[in-house]
Amino acid sequence: MDVLVFGAGSLGTLVGALLARAHDVTLVGRDPHVSRVREGGVRVSGAVEARTAPAATTKYDGSAADLAVVAVKSFDTAAAADALGAGSFEVVCSLQNGLAEETLAARLDAPVLAGTATYGARLVEPGHVECTGVGRVVLGARSGGTDPRAERVGKAFRDAGIETLVASDMPRRLWEKLAVNAGVNAVTALARVENGALTDDPGRELARRATRETARVARAEGVSLSNRRALSALDEVVTATEANRSSMLQDVDDEKRTEVDAINGTVVERAERHRLDVPTNRTLAALLRTWEVGRGVRKAGGGSVPPESTSRGESRQ
Numbered sequence: 001m002d003v004l005v006f007g008a009g010s011l012g013t014l015v016g017a018l019l020a021r022a023h024d025v026t027l028v029g030r031d032p033h034v035s036r037v038r039e040g041g042v043r044v045s046g047a048v049e050a051r052t053a054p055a056a057t058t059k060y061d062g063s064a065a066d067l068a069v070v071a072v073k074s075f076d077t078a079a080a081a082d083a084l085g086a087g088s089f090e091v092v093c094s095l096q097n098g099l100a101e102e103t104l105a106a107r108l109d110a111p112v113l114a115g116t117a118t119y120g121a122r123l124v125e126p127g128h129v130e131c132t133g134v135g136r137v138v139l140g141a142r143s144g145g146t147d148p149r150a151e152r153v154g155k156a157f158r159d160a161g162i163e164t165l166v167a168s169d170m171p172r173r174l175w176e177k178l179a180v181n182a183g184v185n186a187v188t189a190l191a192r193v194e195n196g197a198l199t200d201d202p203g204r205e206l207a208r209r210a211t212r213e214t215a216r217v218a219r220a221e222g223v224s225l226s227n228r229r230a231l232s233a234l235d236e237v238v239t240a241t242e243a244n245r246s247s248m249l250q251d252v253d254d255e256k257r258t259e260v261d262a263i264n265g266t267v268v269e270r271a272e273r274h275r276l277d278v279p280t281n282r283t284l285a286a287l288l289r290t291w292e293v294g295r296g297v298r299k300a301g302g303g304s305v306p307p308e309s310t311s312r313g314e315s316r317q
């Protein structure tokens with residue numbers, strides 16, 4: 001398969017380097033990383049060890065490929081879609097957090113698959129990515145059900161030794177991941193703690209509230225995600241990743257823009273469409289946006305301050 005990986009940062013470089021064990025891969029990223037990959041390939045260390053030599057470029061020239069994997073941060077999704085619009089692909093697959101598939105599908109002619117990744121990745125230096133944890137890629141049709149293109153992409157990932165599941169319930173899986181990220185990422189980033197701190201109160205209860213609210217919004221969107229399932233996913237992730245600094249905490253550590261808009265911000269925005277109140281997500285989003293404005297990584301005025309609590313509080317099903 002010819003594969004284009006758009007967004008060769010931590011996750012894109014890991015997935016692209018692993019895919020290059022079985023496929024022709026081109027990474028689209030930034031210098032000096034791209035120059036280093038061109039000179040000496042990619043070194044993968046940590047939980048997976050590999051050395052591969054994908055092609056790399058800083059500017060996508062519109063060449064066709066069988067598959068485009070999108071791995072930019074959520075706030076760059078629309079720009080990535082616009083750049084990819086110059087090319088032609090049998091299929092495009094996002095591995096980003098949030099609901100990026102919707103943005104891609106709205107802007108691209110090519111069919112778009114939904115995907116999630118629980119592999120951990122960290123770009124150590126140009127040309128060198130660390131796999132901080134072997135997880136799994138789950139992908140499938142955006143609206144659920146089966147899609148032969150998803151089967152082909154799943155096989156391509158497995159042929160390259162990437163743990164991959166092709167699923168027929170992607171809407172639920174995307175919302176379940178969003179519900180976990182809404183709880184874990186914002187709370188750990190604001191409290192500056194590893195994920196394991198959410199094993200105990202008060203962090204545990206705060207994360208659970210954000211997760212419950214998200215599951216409620218998912219159901220309003222027609223996605224079958226019970227509170228029990230979402231909370232059990234939250235517990236599982238907190239236990240399995242207790243030593244992790246969440247991706248949002250890492251962004252805060254590095255004083256970089258976070259994915260708050262795509263995570264808690266999306267929950268708030270979708271809740272408003274259904275006239276639901278999600279006070280915990282609203283407050284977490286406002287605090288993170290306040291931090292972003294304060295650090296100068298976000299323009300002032302973006303996002304609203306939460307109104308005083310209303311009587312329509314979260315349900316506790």
Ligand SMILES: NC(=O)C1=CN([C@@H]2O[C@H](COP(=O)(O)OP(=O)(O)OC[C@H]3O[C@@H](n4cnc5c(N)ncnc54)[C@H](OP(=O)(O)O)[C@@H]3O)[C@@H](O)[C@H]2O)C=CC1
Pocket residue numbers: 006007008009010011012028029030058071072073074076079080083095096097098117118119120121122123247259
């Ligand atoms: N890292 C991880 O372990 C995991 C990440 N994810 C998700 O994957 C997504 C990516 O995360 P991550 O890899 O950590 O993010 P990174 O910031 O490390 O990687 C994104 C890369 O894409 C580059 N990029 C953005 N736009 C362009 C462009 N137009 N042309 C070329 N390069 C571009 C960015 O460069 P620049 O910064 O200079 O703009 C950056 O190097 C996120 O949604 C994240 O939540 C999911 C699971 C695990």
Ligand SMILES: CC(C)(CO)C(=O)C(=O)O
Pocket residue numbers: 097180181184185195237241244245246247248
């Ligand atoms: C699963 C979790 C919460 C692991 O830290 C994650 O997805 C993230 O940090 O973005």
